[in-house]
Amino acid sequence: MSCVSPESKPDWKAYALRELDYRDQDAARQAETHLTNCPDCREELATLRLTLDTLSTLREEEIPQRIAFVSDKVFEPRWWERAFSKTLGSPTFAAGVLVAAAILVHGALRPGQAQVDAAVTKAVSQVEARHALEIQALADMVEMRDKQVANMYITNAALIR
Numbered sequence: 001m002s003c004v005s006p007e008s009k010p011d012w013k014a015y016a017l018r019e020l021d022y023r024d025q026d027a028a029r030q031a032e033t034h035l036t037n038c039p040d041c042r043e044e045l046a047t048l049r050l051t052l053d054t055l056s057t058l059r060e061e062e063i064p065q066r067i068a069f070v071s072d073k074v075f076e077p078r079w080w081e082r083a084f085s086k087t088l089g090s091p092t093f094a095a096g097v098l099v100a101a102a103i104l105v106h107g108a109l110r111p112g113q114a115q116v117d118a119a120v121t122k123a124v125s126q127v128e129a130r131h132a133l134e135i136q137a138l139a140d141m142v143e144m145r146d147k148q149v150a151n152m153y154i155t156n157a158a159l160i161r
């Protein structure tokens with residue numbers, strides 16, 4: 001099937017959108033006459049109307065007022081987000097916060113400051129004792145090295161002679 005008179009084929013889009021009615025009464029009448037004689041154009045108009053009806057059932061979306069840019073204020077991190085990334089985002093600080101939180105929780109769960117103080121004192125003394133041992137071990141090692149070096153000199157001197 002094809003249009004009976006393509007040379008005088010009306011603008012069916014304009015007709016379907018009722019533009020022809022407003023602009024030109026003659027054009028509208030001619031279109032209706034064409035329609036009665038042309039099955040092809042009837043089909044075209046029916047399809048157009050179906051499309052328009054379908055479009056009209058679609059939910060209306062609010063058109064964005066404008067495009068937002070990444071540099072816009074709304075995309076800037078909030079103060080607490082910035083604080084988070086600068087502090088908690090840092091592994092060292094995060095570890096520190098964890099330790100502080102653990103101490104706080106520990107303190108909160110265990111009633112009695114004296115107990116906490118005793119535990120801290122014990123932990124500190126243990127660390128100090130371990131440090132003292134380590135320092136002593138280092139000192140012993142240095143002393144041993146000194147003796148080794150002195151012996152080497154004595155040995156060398158003996159060999160040279």
Ligand SMILES: [Zn+2]
Nearest residue numbers: 003004038041
């Ligand atoms: Zn036609």
